[in-house]
Amino acid sequence: MRIGLPIKVAIIVVLIGLSVWVFLRQSVKLGLDLQGGVHLVFEAQDTPQIKVTGDTLSRVQAIIDSRINQLGITEPIIQREGDRRLVVELPGYQEDPQSAIDLIGKTALLEFKDTGTRYVEEGTKLTDAPTILTGADLKDARVGYDQFGKPVVEVEFNPEGAKVFAEFTRNNIGRYLAITLDGVVISCPVINSEIPDGKGQIEGNFTLDSATQLAVLLRAGALPVPLNLIEMRRVGPTLGKDTINASIRAAVIAVILIMGFMLVYYRFSGIIADISLLCYVALLLGLVSVFKATLTLPGIAALIMSVGMAVDGNVIIFERIKEELKKGKTLMSSIEAGFRRSYAPILDSQITTLIASAVLFYFGTGSVRGFAVMLALGTAISIFTAITVTHILFQLFSQLKIMKSPKTFGI
Amino acid sequence: MGYFEDSKINIIKHSSIWLGVAVLVIISTVLLFFTRGLNFGLDFTGGTLIEYKLGKSFDNVGEIRPLLAELNVESSFIQKTDENGVIIRVKELTNEQRDAITKKLSDNFDSAELIRQEFIGPVIGQELRRTAIIATILGLLAQVIYIGIRFKFDMALAADVALLHDICLVVLVFIITQKEVNTPFIAILLTIVGYSINDTVVIFDRIRENLKLKPKDSRETFPQLVNRSLLETMTRSINTVLTTVIAVLAVYLFGGSAIRDFAFGLMIGIATGGYSSIFIAAPVLVLMRKKEWTREMENIKETPVTPAAPTSRATDAGQPAAPKGKVSTTKRKRR
Numbered sequence: 001m002r003i004g005l006p007i008k009v010a011i012i013v014v015l016i017g018l019s020v021w022v023f024l025r026q027s028v029k030l031g032l033d034l035q036g037g038v039h040l041v042f043e044a045q046d047t048p049q050i051k052v053t054g055d056t057l058s059r060v061q062a063i064i065d066s067r068i069n070q071l072g073i074t075e076p077i078i079q080r081e082g083d084r085r086l087v088v089e090l091p092g093y094q095e096d097p098q099s100a101i102d103l104i105g106k107t108a109l110l111e112f113k114d115t116g117t118r119y120v121e122e123g124t125k126l127t128d129a130p131t132i133l134t135g136a137d138l139k140d141a142r143v144g145y146d147q148f149g150k151p152v153v154e155v156e157f158n159p160e161g162a163k164v165f166a167e168f169t170r171n172n173i174g175r176y177l178a179i180t181l182d183g184v185v186i187s188c189p190v191i192n193s194e195i196p197d198g199k200g201q202i203e204g205n206f207t208l209d210s211a212t213q214l215a216v217l218l219r220a221g222a223l224p225v226p227l228n229l230i231e232m233r234r235v236g237p238t239l240g241k242d243t244i245n246a247s248i249r250a251a252v253i254a255v256i257l258i259m260g261f262m263l264v265y266y267r268f269s270g271i272i273a274d275i276s277l278l279c280y281v282a283l284l285l286g287l288v289s290v291f292k293a294t295l296t297l298p299g300i301a302a303l304i305m306s307v308g309m310a311v312d313g314n315v316i317i318f319e320r321i322k323e324e325l326k327k328g329k330t331l332m333s334s335i336e337a338g339f340r341r342s343y344a345p346i347l348d349s350q351i352t353t354l355i356a357s358a359v360l361f362y363f364g365t366g367s368v369r370g371f372a373v374m375l376a377l378g379t380a381i382s383i384f385t386a387i388t389v390t391h392i393l394f395q396l397f398s399q400l401k402i403m404k405s406p407k408t409f410g411i
Numbered sequence: 412m413g414y415f416e417d418s419k420i421n422i423i424k425h426s427s428i429w430l431g432v433a434v435l436v437i438i439s440t441v442l443l444f445f446t447r448g449l450n451f452g453l454d455f456t457g458g459t460l461i462e463y464k465l466g467k468s469f470d471n472v473g474e475i476r477p478l479l480a481e482l483n484v485e486s487s488f489i490q491k492t493d494e495n496g497v498i499i500r501v502k503e504l505t506n507e508q509r510d511a512i513t514k515k516l517s518d519n520f521d522s523a524e525l526i527r528q529e530f531i532g533p534v535i536g537q538e539l540r541r542t543a544i545i546a547t548i549l550g551l552l553a554q555v556i557y558i559g560i561r562f563k564f565d566m567a568l569a570a571d572v573a574l575l576h577d578i579c580l581v582v583l584v585f586i587i588t589q590k591e592v593n594t595p596f597i598a599i600l601l602t603i604v605g606y607s608i609n610d611t612v613v614i615f616d617r618i619r620e621n622l623k624l625k626p627k628d629s630r631e632t633f634p635q636l637v638n639r640s641l642l643e644t645m646t647r648s649i650n651t652v653l654t655t656v657i658a659v660l661a662v663y664l665f666g667g668s669a670i671r672d673f674a675f676g677l678m679i680g681i682a683t684g685g686y687s688s689i690f691i692a693a694p695v696l697v698l699m700r701k702k703e704w705t706r707e708m709e710n711i712k713e714t715p716v717t718p719a720a721p722t723s724r725a726t727d728a729g730q731p732a733a734p735k736g737k738v739s740t741t742k743r744k745r746r
Binding site for chain 2: 315
């Protein structure tokens with residue numbers, strides 16, 4: 001099927017219009033390294049009771065998800081990586097990362113322990129006393145205040161838990177009850193009377209923040225296995241902003257220099273290459289927006305580098321056309337031969353770049369993946385602009401007088 | 412502008428020089444890798460890194476070191492990034508120590524903004540090393556397979572030798588300059604693997620085409636043909652590399668400090684990628700086909716210059732199908 005030239009031109013104009021429109025309407029998604037935030041990698045540890053499996057990790061992921069959700073961080077990312085790792089990204093998180101780590105990585109196993117007549121100081125590790133109830137028996141937990149206005153955590157047991165709790169408090173009036181979090185005592189009150197309704201207060205040494213955090217942890221539930229922090233990256237908002245500004249400048253300079261080079265070296269065909277290059281930039285920005293590809297620091301380098309690679313196809317075609325002209329062919333047949341004979345080497349060389357990006361995407365993480373995506377995207381688009389768009393432009397301009405002279409090609 | 416194809420430059424004739432240099436590069440990379448070594452960054456070594464933007468500019472890290480010493484922070488590495496930027500790398504750092512450093516710096520330099528903090532556990536580094544090696548080897552293999560399918564197997568091997576050289580050269584430059592090597596280094600290596608082969612493909616494509624178009628009675632030897640192919644494609648080899656280098660150079664010069672080393676690595680890789688296609692891949696190919704073309708050369712010497720060899724004599728000699736059969740096999744091989 002042959003499509004008429006006007007239709008081809010129209011299609012390209014529409015594509016470019018759409019790209020620019022999408023790019024302007026939708027802001028590009030920035031990676032953590034550019035927008036700032038916290039990136040955490042946790043590794044689940046085996047316990048004597050539980051070996052970490054994919055299933056365990058799914059549960060951990062769900063719990064972390066609910067913990068983070070209650071913090072109100074926008075667009076957090078919680079991803080599994082391998083069999084026992086979780087990657088947590090908190091874009092725009094600018095507080096001390098330690099509080100995020102505490103919230104996410106804490107096992108948060110709450111236990112109510114029977115210490116009999118023994119009072120246990122807050123902060124001591126308690127492992128020997130028998131456990132009566134755990135956080136799993138809770139229905140709800142929220143922040144409240146005691147009669148002095150100090151923050152406390154109000155807990156409510158589920159029906160079975162309430163029954164056990166009522167029985168225990170009835171039988172142990174005047175004795176101590178130790179409440180531990182991950183084995184450390186946070187409160188050790190005296191039981192004054194039976195608590196029949198399953199409602200209680202934990203009066204630890206809380207600030208409003210720490211009480212809120214504990215309530216969040218208790219509502220989300222305890223992690224089945226402990227987590228170990230193995231990687232933490234925190235980027236302030238200024239680093240990314242500086243880099244983005246600098247790289248926009250670098251990109252503009254790169255485009256201008258390359259356009260200048262093509263113009264000087266290839267004269268009129270240089271103009272055609274330059275128009276294709278601008279089409280390339282427009283399409284690239286559009287597709288980056290459409291695919292919501294995440295722009296990272298190395299990704300920016302890939303984008304700018306791809307501008308230099310995008311004209312490679314044009315160089316190959318133009319040099320070929322020159323050769324055909326020197327063989328004595330007419331201008332039009334030289335152009336056609338130049339394009340026809342350049343398809344194979346252009347495709348081959350771009351496919352090798354695509355292969356490399358694929359390998360990189362498979363093995364890389366985070367910012368390196370961002371690089372691979374941008375490189376692949378740029379390469380794919382450049383095949384289209386270097387061959388199709390340039391060819392159409394040649395056909396479009398072929399009626400012009402200037403196209404009749406070999407000077408067009410810098411000869 | 413001059414044209415390379417009209418010049419008398421003979422690249423292939425001096426193959427031993429180019430290949431000698433290449434071998435030298437590879438050997439010294441291996442030697443230096445094990446003696447001096449790469450300057451592995453936090454991603455590979457593990458530890459903690461904090462980066463500050465200070466309120467005042469400073470001359471050198473000597474101004475910062477004593478401040479850290481006062482806080483009893485054992486810093487393994489302090490680096491100046493900008494006129495007012497500093498990176499401090501330590502093995503271990505508590506939050507209290509970090510806050511103390513922030514305070515100390517802001518007391519001494521008007522203000523200190525913590526713009527980056529990273530903690531990398533020791534497992535990550537080991538994994539990263541393995542990933543880098545596996546990814547690079549797989550990338551090389553994938554290219555051999557692709558080029559092997561599209562061209563010929565010996566061409567794929569020749570291209571891979573050039574690739575290996577490019578990777579070594581970039582590693583060598585990073586060893587010599589002692590620039591820090593972090594995760595993005597893997598991206599540099601793979602980009603080189605992808606890009607360096609671009610020019611090789613264009614050259615090999617031309618060699619293949621010239622072989623196909625070669626008249627039967629041509630007296631051009633294979634090394635001559637490769638040299639001609641190189642010269643014919645020289646302008647595009649230079650220009651394609653040049654445009655890409657221009658782009659990366661812009662990133663290197665204007666893209667900001669966070670991205671500079673990365674751009675530097677890419678630039679070296681792209682430049683050497685262009686160089687190696689011409690001066691390594693093609694000579695290696697000539698070397699690999701030496702048996703083939705020395706025989707060819709002897710044939711050329713033996714056949715008399717008189718173009719019209721009487722066919723009847725060949726038929727009389729009892730081997731009429733031989734020349735025809737030979738042509739078809741070479742043709743199949745060359746495809």
